[in-house]
Amino acid sequence: MPGLSPKKVGYSDTLEIYLARLEELLKAKDYKISKRSLELLILQEDKEILELVKEKEDVNFNLIENLIKETKANYAQPVSYIISLRRQQEASLIASRVMSFGKSPAVSIQERISRIMMNPFTGGPILLFVLYYGLYKFVGTFGAGFLVDFIENKVFGNYINPWAIKAVAKILPIPFLQDLLVGEYGIITLGVRYAFAIILPVVATFFFAFAIVEDTGYLPRLAMLVDQLFKKLGLSGRAVIPLVLGFGCDTMATMVTRTLPTKRERIIATLLLALAIPCSAQMGVILALLEGRPLALVAWLGVIIFVFLIVGYLAAKIMPGELPTFYMEIPPLRLPQFSNILRKTASRLSWYFKEIFPLFIFASFLIWLGQISGIFNVLVKILQHPMRWLGLPDKAAVAFLFGFFRRDYGAAGLYDLKKAGLLSGNQLAVSCITLTLFLPCIAQLMMNVKERGLRIGIAMSIFILFFSFSIGYLVNFVLTILNISL
Amino acid sequence: MRKIAIVGSPNVGKSVLFNNLTGSYATVSNYPGTTVEVSRGKARIGEEEFEVIDTPGMYSLLCITEEEMVARKILWDEKPAVILHVIDGKNLERMLPLTLQFLEAGLSVVLVLNIMDEAERQGIKIDSQRLEKELAIPVVEAVSTTGKGMDVLRGRIEEYARIKP
Numbered sequence: 001m002p003g004l005s006p007k008k009v010g011y012s013d014t015l016e017i018y019l020a021r022l023e024e025l026l027k028a029k030d031y032k033i034s035k036r037s038l039e040l041l042i043l044q045e046d047k048e049i050l051e052l053v054k055e056k057e058d059v060n061f062n063l064i065e066n067l068i069k070e071t072k073a074n075y076a077q078p079v080s081y082i083i084s085l086r087r088q089q090e091a092s093l094i095a096s097r098v099m100s101f102g103k104s105p106a107v108s109i110q111e112r113i114s115r116i117m118m119n120p121f122t123g124g125p126i127l128l129f130v131l132y133y134g135l136y137k138f139v140g141t142f143g144a145g146f147l148v149d150f151i152e153n154k155v156f157g158n159y160i161n162p163w164a165i166k167a168v169a170k171i172l173p174i175p176f177l178q179d180l181l182v183g184e185y186g187i188i189t190l191g192v193r194y195a196f197a198i199i200l201p202v203v204a205t206f207f208f209a210f211a212i213v214e215d216t217g218y219l220p221r222l223a224m225l226v227d228q229l230f231k232k233l234g235l236s237g238r239a240v241i242p243l244v245l246g247f248g249c250d251t252m253a254t255m256v257t258r259t260l261p262t263k264r265e266r267i268i269a270t271l272l273l274a275l276a277i278p279c280s281a282q283m284g285v286i287l288a289l290l291e292g293r294p295l296a297l298v299a300w301l302g303v304i305i306f307v308f309l310i311v312g313y314l315a316a317k318i319m320p321g322e323l324p325t326f327y328m329e330i331p332p333l334r335l336p337q338f339s340n341i342l343r344k345t346a347s348r349l350s351w352y353f354k355e356i357f358p359l360f361i362f363a364s365f366l367i368w369l370g371q372i373s374g375i376f377n378v379l380v381k382i383l384q385h386p387m388r389w390l391g392l393p394d395k396a397a398v399a400f401l402f403g404f405f406r407r408d409y410g411a412a413g414l415y416d417l418k419k420a421g422l423l424s425g426n427q428l429a430v431s432c433i434t435l436t437l438f439l440p441c442i443a444q445l446m447m448n449v450k451e452r453g454l455r456i457g458i459a460m461s462i463f464i465l466f467f468s469f470s471i472g473y474l475v476n477f478v479l480t481i482l483n484i485s486l
Numbered sequence: 487m488r489k490i491a492i493v494g495s496p497n498v499g500k501s502v503l504f505n506n507l508t509g510s511y512a513t514v515s516n517y518p519g520t521t522v523e524v525s526r527g528k529a530r531i532g533e534e535e536f537e538v539i540d541t542p543g544m545y546s547l548l549c550i551t552e553e554e555m556v557a558r559k560i561l562w563d564e565k566p567a568v569i570l571h572v573i574d575g576k577n578l579e580r581m582l583p584l585t586l587q588f589l590e591a592g593l594s595v596v597l598v599l600n601i602m603d604e605a606e607r608q609g610i611k612i613d614s615q616r617l618e619k620e621l622a623i624p625v626v627e628a629v630s631t632t633g634k635g636m637d638v639l640r641g642r643i644e645e646y647a648r649i650k651p
Contacts, residue, residue, distance in 0.1 A: 006589045007621045032562040034592035037547065044548050048555065080548055084583065091582035098617040099578055102609035332604070 008036075009090045011083065018043065018071045025064050028056035043071050044080040110333045117221040127222065134209040135247050135280065136287075143205030144198075144284040152197035156189075164188045180368045191364035195357055199249070202280050204349055206248030211344040215336035219244075224330065233309070234268045234316025235260075242269055246277035251359075251444040252352055253277070254451055264321035270452055271315060274444060275464055276308035278436045286432050289415055295486040296429040303433045303475060311467075359443045366442065376401065390430050390472045391480070393422055399431075404439050425486035426479050434472030439464055489537045490529070490643065491566035493557060493588070495581060496543030498574045499600045501525070502630040504540040507640075512540075522556040532644035539564065547587045561593060567647050570639075572598045575612055575627065576605035585621065594650055596642055597625045603632070 010016065022039045031038050031052075041049045045068060054061045075082050116122045165182045172178055182189045213219060222244070223237030230236055239260060246253035250273045257269045278286060290297040370376040383397035390396075399413030414431055417423050423431065439445065439461055449457030479486070490507075492500050504512070508527030517524050525540040541560050542553035549555045561569065571588055573581035578599070588595045599605075599612055618625040624642040628635030 006595070006623050007586065008589065009586050032565070034590065037587070037591035040590065041548060046548055048549070084546075087583040087586050090586060092579050094582060094617070094620050095579035097620060098613045100611045100613070102611060 007094075009087055011086050014074055015043075015071070015082070015086075018067065022064065022067055025060045025067065026053070026057065027060060031056075040083060043068060044078075044083060114221060114330070114333055117218065118224045120225065123221075123225040127225070130213065130218070131247075134213060135206075136283075138209050139202060139205045139248065139280045140284045140287070143202045144280050147201035147205065148198050151201060152193065156193045156197050161189050161193065176372060179372070180365070183368065183371075185364055185367040185371060187361055187364045187368075190367070191360045194364075195353075195360045199356065199360070200349075200353075203249055203252070203352060204345065206245075206280055207345045207348045207352075208341065210245065210248065211341040211348075212336050214344075215334065215341060217331050217333045220330050232316070233272075233312030234319065234321070235265055235312065239265060239269050243272065243277060246273045246279065247283070248280050250274065250277060250279045251356060251441070251447045254444060254447045255355065257451065262321060264319050267319065267452060267456060268312060268315045270448060271460055271463075272308060272312055274439075274448060274460060275311060275437055275467070276304055278304070279441075282436070285415060286436065289418055289428060289432055293425050293428060293486065296425045296432070299429045299475070299486055300432045300436070303471065304436055307437060307471060356443065359446050362446070363442045386469050389476075390434060390469070391476045392427055392431055393417065395422065396431060400435065400438065403435050404442060426476065426484070429486050430472050430476045430479075433475055434468050437464065437468035437471055439468070487528075487535060487537050488567040488647065489539060489564055490531075491539045491541055491560055491564070491569045492572060493541050493544060493561065493569055494572040495545050495584065498572045498581075499630040500543070500572050501540055503570070503572055503598065503600065503628070504538060506630055506633055506636050507531075508538050517556045517559070520552055520556055522553050524556065524560070531640050531647070534644075534647065536567070536647075539566065544584070546584060547591065561588075561591070567594065567650055568596060568643055569593050570596050570598050570643075572600050572630075574604075575599035575602045576608055576610050578612060585623075589621070589623070594646060595623050596639070596646060597621065597623055598635075598639060599625065599627045600630050602627045602635075603629045
């Protein structure tokens, strides 16, 4: 207590001798911490401290460095490990004297639910339940279906677009600049509308659902559940968060890969997001496309899961790097607070919008440029060849090109083809698989480049381009050879 | 004005404790030259007014992250009269090594065993008087979210700060 001298940890005789010798060498008086603490940090080679010591002890610094080397030579493990180990021994000894573990109360309901969530057999169905109601029903049907329909058709279709077109026509009498702002792919009619009518409702519902899942404490349990599997893919349970976010919006999820500790994990996660995780906007349309074709749906799901696993596995094999370590505290399960969920959703939305909005404006500018220069027409012509390899009609080329600018738009193009009766079950499965794997939308491409750098971002895109078409070709080939009609 | 620094690893309730001590007036600013945010506020304890600093989470004095560097700098450069080491009571064993490091550094530590409600629910009991004798520093049990133990903590800070010059 005050007046008494507080507990001091004693280290091994060897280490204490080095500490004493080090004390002799430290001549400067004006260190801000105790000599003992300073000496311990020097022996553990704390960079900041070594610089400070070098500055203050110029004559003796060589001797100090030699002493550090001499100390290290005594141990097979790093000195910091030896020191922490000793401190932990002391801490454990003290803890054992003062802590008592009463009969742990009967396993609580929370604990029981928690175990069920982490058990591989029961955790799987729970995950499916969360995905179905949280993702498919709430984000897909309500957000991407009902809300998008309302904002896009009612608000933009009836009010904003006609008004903007009129206003721009009055102010700017130059046709090709009008196109840039309010044309078929204009900044206001496409870029702004896309951001507010499609991205906003989908992402808002997704963030809302995500905040609920997050605040209950489900995510760390999900991370534990999939950790073993993810290790095989070069990832760890920590990657659950960006990958789950990817089902909402891959662009945002790519941004969230920042939370992964190593560069290797970030690259693998970015690749898997771009390739095998369909975003909510896209998934809505794909599920509509495959409706009434259960076999094609199973084929699509099977191939996408297979690709996810095999690409992750191979990427982990090819890319050198340490195995990820994973350590996560499991917080208790809690009932989420509604006000907190609203606050989280709002702050994430505003953060997301600030990052994403300029990208959409830029994308509609690019489309405008492609149209006006005729590059688009050329690209559609070129794309018709791979379409034929996949056994798809030429018209699918437009859907694929647009899919690049707007993933869901591409799928929506296919939807028109389906309604016109131009696609068989096989063609539906092949085109959905290829389109899911196909290049991410342009916003995500830009995010890939922004987060991973130009070289990796571009290389990844080229890989995905070839890979998606190869898989599509392969699936079509296998179906044809085996004479299967889905 | 003398200072009180709140230190400890992440997620042990440092910020809630900070709010309890300072009321609602706090300034949050980046620590000079870093992107790390540090909150500062004022607290009247006994007759004296202190500046209270909520430091970023740290696991060890041997720093790895920028947050830890900032926390360590605050401890050294700002010479707080008292530091409150906040730990999660149920993880006493894992968190004590940092307390031992603070003591090695010659800092005036009050150990706050926080989140004691969760510990009790798990059937964990800590003999804090015994712990006080083992470490020879004040030890206070608290539940910062409900304010339990705050009066005792204020009293211990006051008595500790009075003895220190």
